[in-house]
Amino acid sequence: MPNAIQLHQVCKAYGETQAVANLDLCIAAGSVYGLLGPNGSGKTTTIRMIMNILMPDQGEIQILGRPAGRKEQDQIGYLPEERGLYAKMKILDQLTYFGELKNVPRAEARRRGQYWLQRLELSDWADKKVNELSKGMQQKLQFAVTLLADPPILILDELTSGLDPVNASLVREVLLELRGQGKTILFSTHRMEDAERLCDSICLIARGRKLLDGDLQQIRAGFGKQTVRIEFTGEAQWLHQAPGVRKTDLYDSYAELQLQSAEAAPEVVRFLAPRVNIRKFEILVPSLDEIFLTTVAAAQSSAARPEREPAYAR
């Protein structure tokens, strides 16, 4: 089975600014993939190129094994970062229109529109205009627009932004169902908790370059072995003397030790066991947030260029 989306050495520049540089991506069919990165990292540009809205300067993009183009566009449901709905158009008409644009016959598009409005608890608003809806409702409507043509691939840019917890969980429920149906979902977000909860694999990009890519569990495992948490009773000073420890943070009921390397962990246990009373020893799996922050910070310090600093830094 071909990959749902594949990018090979894709580059895109806007004038002097390199938005995306030599990007390789491989999104397996049926996976939920997170495209993560800080603002301005090239996520939206990458997605627009996948959507065939922008042309890459170099490189190749394949959708379901075929070069990206007009026809492949129709295989993807796209929810852009900012809401794009006709303010003065009625909600069901709007759904029908966008469905038709994705090759769904009008009557069928209308029927499916009604289904999704009901599913997303918007049925009462079917004959209202979009500018009468709250932001959260508009977001749900945009989600319905994305799903209407029932495409095998979904690209969702900041899906849960602007949703209250109740609606966010309603949307997640739908997403899990879609994953169950075998759809490929590409998530673009800078909200790590969303990615953590839903994604199988992630790709972290900054300044148009890929920093990390792969299975989420493996990435976490790779990052995780350098911090241990110890709950203990006894003299805290021993912790400072333990071998292979870079940094010790003492809290009320526990301590966190940053190790020089993952291999140091057994060493630390051997050293501490006779000296303090260890109640709990845990190798911490870092949150995606931490991975994000460390990786991006590391990349920025190694590639810091003055002209790319934000305006307030000058």
Place this chain on the structure above:
Amino acid sequence: MPVKLLIVIRREYLQRVRSKGFLIFTLLFPLLMAGYIAFIISISHSGSRQQYRIAVLDESGHLFAPLSARLEKIKFHQNSQFLLTSIPDTGGTAPALAGMVTAVLRKHFDGALVISPGLRRVRYYARDVTNFYVLGKLQSAVGSVIQRQRLLAAGLPARKLAKLLQPVNLRQYKVTRNGAKADQGQTFALAYVLSTLLYIAIIIYGISVMRGVAEEKTGRIAEVVLAAVDPFTLMLGKIIGLGAAGLTQFAVWLGCVGLVIGYSRMSSNAALQHIPHLGPAVFLLLIVYFILGFLLYATLYAAAGAIISNEQDMQQTQMPITLILVLSVILIPAVLTSPASFKAVLLSEIPFFAPVLMVTRLTASHPPSWQIGLSLALMLAGIVVIIRFAAKVYRIGILMTGKRPTLPELLRWLKAA
């Protein structure tokens, strides 16, 4: 035609035609047409019933009777009439005149006429000396009565005078292929109405295209739509869809003009008989000029819509385009006064002016077919060139955020791709 283009056209058309504004504006025009008929009737005979009361101080002593007989006979503005009152000059000219002026000021009279003893000097005092119609009648009546008096004094027999002093009236006729036809400004008015109509229809729908594109851009709708159709389809669909809505409205309006003309031919009302007859060919050409003119301007407006990023920009960006269109309206009178002059022909061949000015010429005179054909060909060529440029600007501009591009930047866009 590609299916997706049709879907876009359908949305644009229905969204427009179903709006309240469309209905109101469609109905507004027939009111304008009613105004036109009112104008036609007013120039032949109209106005409210009125008496022009004029005090006459006749120092010659024998002019009042013939003058009042003559003036009171004249009926003008349907039911208006002169009413003359003789003022005795007891106590000298100066006090009598002062009394008359006071009376005019107090609105006892509309005017005061003072005739000197030797008939050499006639003075007219009035609050309003700009009513040329009244002044003209007064002038000709006083003139002919005095001339008559002078001729009588010179010894000509009274019975010959009536014939000799027969007034001469200049009548205007418009020469057309269907023969000469009396015209008192109706052609002028109709040419003005139709040319302005083209202008209004083009500007309204052109600016709608710009607003629609700007809405899709600033509302980020473009990104959703462009995930399903290519930019050119979206631009073309908007232009054609809104153009079709414009055409619907324009056709209704032209229908009104046609009805008026048809009615005027059957009507027994003499005034309405003066409405110029436009053949079906002229109507067809009006529609063709609307379509081409709209395409020309709407494409420019679409490009303008794609480069603006907020409401404030809109005014500034549309200005150059709108100015060209307005300029063509400003030129209507110049073309109308001599529709076949070299200047008029030249102006009406320029693609940007043709939709308005050729229509002026079509209504006011009979431009040769080659001139019509040439202007259509030039407009078509203009449209092809402009669509090409506009599509480039549109494709880049529609997804661009941030500030409006400068002119050099725009030129770079045009060179790229």
